[in-house]
Amino acid sequence: MNSFYDNRERQFEEYLRDGITAAKSGQRRLAQSLLERAIYLKNNDARPYIWLSATTDDPQEQIEYLEKAVAVDPSNVAARRGLALLTGKIERQKLMPEGAGLERGSLPQEVEASGEALSCPKCGGRMTFNIQRERLSCEYCGYAESAPDSKIQPGEAEQTLDFYVPTTRGHRWAAAQQLFKCERCGALSLLPPGQKAVECSYCGANQLVHSPEQEELIEPQLIALMQIDEQQANQIARRWLSKGLFSPDGFFRSNSTLRLHPAYYSCWTFDGVVEARWTCEVAEGSGNSKRWLPTSGVEARFFNDVLVSGVSALPTRELDRLAPFYLEEMKEFKPEYLAGWPAVLYDCSLSDASLVGREKVLYKLRPELYSLVEMGREKRNLNISGGNWSGLTFKHILLPLWTGVYQFQGKEYRLMINGQTGKIMGSKPKDAFKQLMALFSLLAIILLIFLTVWMFAGDSGLF
Ligand SMILES: [Zn+2]
Ligand SMILES: [Zn+2]
CATH class of the missing domain: 1.25.40.10 (Tetratricopeptide repeat domain)
Incomplete structure (x- = not known):
């Protein structure tokens, strides 16, 4: 039939x-x-x-x-x-040949950037995005613009990866130092690659940075608004620093060197479906007659909002330690959100980030598959390869962080705070002598327990 x-x-x-x-x-x-x-x-x-x-x-x-x-x-x-x-x-002239990549050296080292000062239409004062009122407000007269409206929902912002990865745009990243000219006072300063908003260090004006390079990059689509203000960030950092059994003496006083800075960081998220191919060997029989038989299969998985950092100063594994971020609360990106809140655009291209995202999906899949594949049988050498990736979409988002650096005995330590939840991570100095003493006391306790048990056991005639 x-x-x-x-x-x-x-x-x-x-x-x-x-x-x-x-x-x-x-x-x-x-x-x-x-x-x-x-x-x-x-x-x-x-x-x-x-x-x-x-x-x-x-x-x-x-x-x-x-x-x-x-x-x-x-x-x-x-x-x-x-x-x-x-x-x-896709614009035809921006199409990349299959398999091609951009050379780091081929990108400009420095570009000229101009500023767009955000000043109050009433008094000319400095405008800052007020995170409590969620609107752009004047620091002097209190004038506030109406809150920006968000037309797209986080779930609607996905863009298809196939439309970008074959283009130069999908392979670009922020690479050039920006020679920035303040719109207000004309002062020149050098900004790091990808900086999109800045406070002029001469006249203090909050400005958006425009450069020809930024036009070559993929615009952020969504932003998770900063919810922790400077005072809260300082409290969180100091509370965290004051904890810790092994803090060296005099460490608390040294916290005065701590300076915290807010920033939005470019990140990528990926959605899609993977059909992972797996191979492994399962045991048949037991004892001397045990044999290992090769077997294989395909397992499909849907994945959602896999987060990859777009900024090399913030490795993805550190971002993961600061997670979760409330991605469903994000708003459609508007430049005015950055008034007074610096932002760093990505220096890791979409196409590179999508590879990191795929690795992350497979890494997570491995333990899942290990328990699922050939359930209940003894197995070894489970190998997973990303077979088919389909329906891949991405979002370019900005996530809020407070970052800080402090010094102790001539060494520098870093910390970071999730600007939505207040979750903190970072490094702290440890007093080697205190750690050693703690180890000794632990050993002493174990020895004491052992001796006690031995004496009692000796009494009852067990030894
Ligand atoms: Zn004003
Ligand atoms: Zn200026």
Whole structure:
């Protein structure tokens, strides 16, 4: 009974193969009739539609074919990429050749950047984004602009990775120092790569930074607003520093060197589906007759909001220690949120970050699969490879942090605070003598317990 379908399938593949050959050799009419016959036999395969789009020069017809291809197979990368090109979501001149990457040395070392001062329309005073009132406010007269409205919800902000990764934009990162000119006082200063908002160190004006390089980057789509103000951040840091059994003497007083700075950091999140291929060996039999048999399979997983840092100064593993962030509370990004709150754009490209994201997904999957695969049997050498990644989408988001540096006995220590939750992490000096004493007392206690047990056991005649 299956032979009817097998036959149909075989004929479909033949028409498709001949159709592709004809399309490649420029015999368009022939290609069209062969590919249409293939579709008549099987209408849920994207390939004939993709090749039909190559048999016409009319962009509208090409779009229609590719839309059909995407409709029958939404995960088809070639069809979606082609469609994105045709509908202008990818600009042709920004297309990267397959497998190409940008050279670090090919990017400019320094660019000129201009400032856009945020000043009060009433009194000319400095405007700062007030995190309690959630609006841009004047520090002098109290004038406040209406709160920015957020049109997109965090769940609607995903962009398709396929539209960006084949373009230069997907491979760019902030690389150039910015020679920044203050709009208010004209003073020049050098800003690190990717800095998007700044307070002029001469006149104090809060400004947005514009540079030609930033236009080459992917705009942030969402921002998680800072919820911890400077006073709270200081309290959290000092409380944390005052704790700790092994703090050296005199350490508490040294906290006066602590300076905290707020900043928004560029991060990427990824969603999608992975079909992971796994192989392992399972034991059969026992004792001398035990044999290891190779086995394999595929396991599909949906993943959501996998977080990757976009800034090399903040490694992803440190970001993970500061997690969770309330990603569902994010707002649509508006530049005025950055008034008075510096922001650092990514220096890790989208395409590099997407690889880190995939590694993270597989790393998490491994222990899950270990208990799931061939459940209840003895196994070894479980190996997982990321097979198929489909429906990959990303978001470029800004996350709020307070970062601080303090010194103790000539050494520098760092700490970071999650600007949404107040969670803190960092390094503290430890007094080696106190640690050694603690170890000795622990050993003494163990010895004491041992002796007591030994004496009692001796009394009861057990030894
Ligand atoms: Zn004012
Ligand atoms: Zn200035």
